Amino acid sequence: MALRWRIAALVAAAACAVAAAVGVLVHRASQERELSQARDTARTTLERAAVSYARTGEVEGSGAALDAPGLPGGLRALVRKGHRGTEFTTGPGGPAMWAARPADGQVLSVRVDLDTSMRDISALDTNIVLAGLIATAVVLPLGVVTAGRMSRRLRAAAATARRIAAGDLDARISAGARPHDEIAEISGAVDSMAAALQERLLREQRFTADVAHELRTPLMGLVTAAELLPPGEAAGYVRDRVRVLSTLVEDLLEISRLDAGAERADLSPCRLGLLVTEAVARTALNVRLCTAHGTEEGAGDGPTVWTDPRRMERIVANLVVNAHRHGRAPVEVTVDPDRRTVTVRDHGPGYPDDLLRDGPQRFRTGARERGRGHGLGLTIALGQAEVIGAELAFRNAPDGGAVATLRLPAGPEAAPIQAPIRAPIHD
Numbered sequence: 001m002a003l004r005w006r007i008a009a010l011v012a013a014a015a016c017a018v019a020a021a022v023g024v025l026v027h028r029a030s031q032e033r034e035l036s037q038a039r040d041t042a043r044t045t046l047e048r049a050a051v052s053y054a055r056t057g058e059v060e061g062s063g064a065a066l067d068a069p070g071l072p073g074g075l076r077a078l079v080r081k082g083h084r085g086t087e088f089t090t091g092p093g094g095p096a097m098w099a100a101r102p103a104d105g106q107v108l109s110v111r112v113d114l115d116t117s118m119r120d121i122s123a124l125d126t127n128i129v130l131a132g133l134i135a136t137a138v139v140l141p142l143g144v145v146t147a148g149r150m151s152r153r154l155r156a157a158a159a160t161a162r163r164i165a166a167g168d169l170d171a172r173i174s175a176g177a178r179p180h181d182e183i184a185e186i187s188g189a190v191d192s193m194a195a196a197l198q199e200r201l202l203r204e205q206r207f208t209a210d211v212a213h214e215l216r217t218p219l220m221g222l223v224t225a226a227e228l229l230p231p232g233e234a235a236g237y238v239r240d241r242v243r244v245l246s247t248l249v250e251d252l253l254e255i256s257r258l259d260a261g262a263e264r265a266d267l268s269p270c271r272l273g274l275l276v277t278e279a280v281a282r283t284a285l286n287v288r289l290c291t292a293h294g295t296e297e298g299a300g301d302g303p304t305v306w307t308d309p310r311r312m313e314r315i316v317a318n319l320v321v322n323a324h325r326h327g328r329a330p331v332e333v334t335v336d337p338d339r340r341t342v343t344v345r346d347h348g349p350g351y352p353d354d355l356l357r358d359g360p361q362r363f364r365t366g367a368r369e370r371g372r373g374h375g376l377g378l379t380i381a382l383g384q385a386e387v388i389g390a391e392l393a394f395r396n397a398p399d400g401g402a403v404a405t406l407r408l409p410a411g412p413e414a415a416p417i418q419a420p421i422r423a424p425i426h427d
Contacts, residue, residue, distance in 0.1 A: 004147035011143030019132025034117040039086050042099035046110040064110045071109050075100050079107045153183050169198035209256035215249050251376040258383035265308040265388045272305045272337045279313035283320050288332045305340050305408050311384045318381040319344040319404050327402055340408040350396035
């Protein structure tokens with residue numbers, strides 16, 4: 001049940017409970033007052049009748065009676081013992097207050113009719129119920145409106161928090177300062193958290209970019225020095241490690257540009273099959289390339305798509321290299337120009353659960369069985385896909401293996417998007 005309806009139900013229950021409590025208290029107070037007044041009246045009338053009976057021996061006109069037939073049995077027994085008393089009854093004759101005392105071996109009694117008083121109390125009860133219903137009908141809409149405003153503010157805060165969790169660190173609730181307002185305090189806390197998180201991530205991104213830029217100069221010198229080494233096994237090993245380090249630095253610089261939103265797509269019409277074929281060929285890896293119909297021939301044919309060929313090749317190459325590095329052969333690349341999709345699949349252990357849940361993260365491969373790595377390949381592929389307006393999804397095949405599916409936008413009207421500032425991501 002939504003919060004607004006919970007609060008509305010609570011308000012309605014509280015209003016009904018208050019009306020019921022007030023009604024019970026008023027009913028009991030009114031009834032006690034009427035009975036007390038009737039008891040006093042009956043006693044006064046009885047004493048006057050007793051004085052008159054003692055003086056004249058008659059009770060006519062005094063309002064009392066001797067051995068009245070309707071006298072309650074308990075009160076009659078009390079008088080037979082020499083006592084006097086009163087009793088309230090609701091017999092066939094209607095509600096009444098009786099008072100009785102001994103009189104020369106007989107029972108002298110007075111009956112005060114309370115039928116009118118009880119009807120007045122019953123009418124008062126009805127009015128209290130009506131007043132309670134009216135009060136509930138007035139208070140309930142006010143409670144619904146108030147609860148609705150609270151619910152909308154909380155939903156806005158929750159929606160902003162979800163946007164922040166999704167990577168939109170510029171999202172803010174921007175609730176005005178309200179003293180003694182808990183929702184405003186929560187909104188302010190969420191905005192402060194988002195600002196602190198954004199600042200921390202920006203510092204991390206600036207640090208990554210600065211480190212990558214600072215490494216370029218000594219790295220260039222290291223590349224030059226490695227090329228000057230005399231041929232040999234040690235020189236080959238040094239050159240290989242230098243190439244790995246150079247690739248890592250270039251990847252870090254590319255991620256920095258993606259984080260900063262400095263990347264822009266240069267869209268043009270391209271044959272998707274031919275573009276993917278060339279990208280796969282440049283990796284120099286063993287890949288089975290086929291169409292959506294399962295044939296290897298004609299993968300380079302088909303209609304054109306609107307995309308950035310350089311970024312497209314980068315995405316496909318990273319997916320293929322990641323499949324070889326962390327999965328197992330055979331690695332298959334399926335092109336479907338009609339649906340504008342490219343699927344890269346390996347037959348390894350598949351993507352780890354946290355990658356499927358949270359997406360790729362840099363410097364994290366996610367699972368030991370998927371091998372070592374810096375987690376930058378899928379990070380860059382995802383960032384470049386966002387730049388060209390494409391959708392990159394990850395899943396595991398039912399029969400085993402990791403599957404990455406790239407879906408391109410429909411055409412030139414699908415404008416590319418700018419890569420947003422987001423948290424570090426892993427592959």
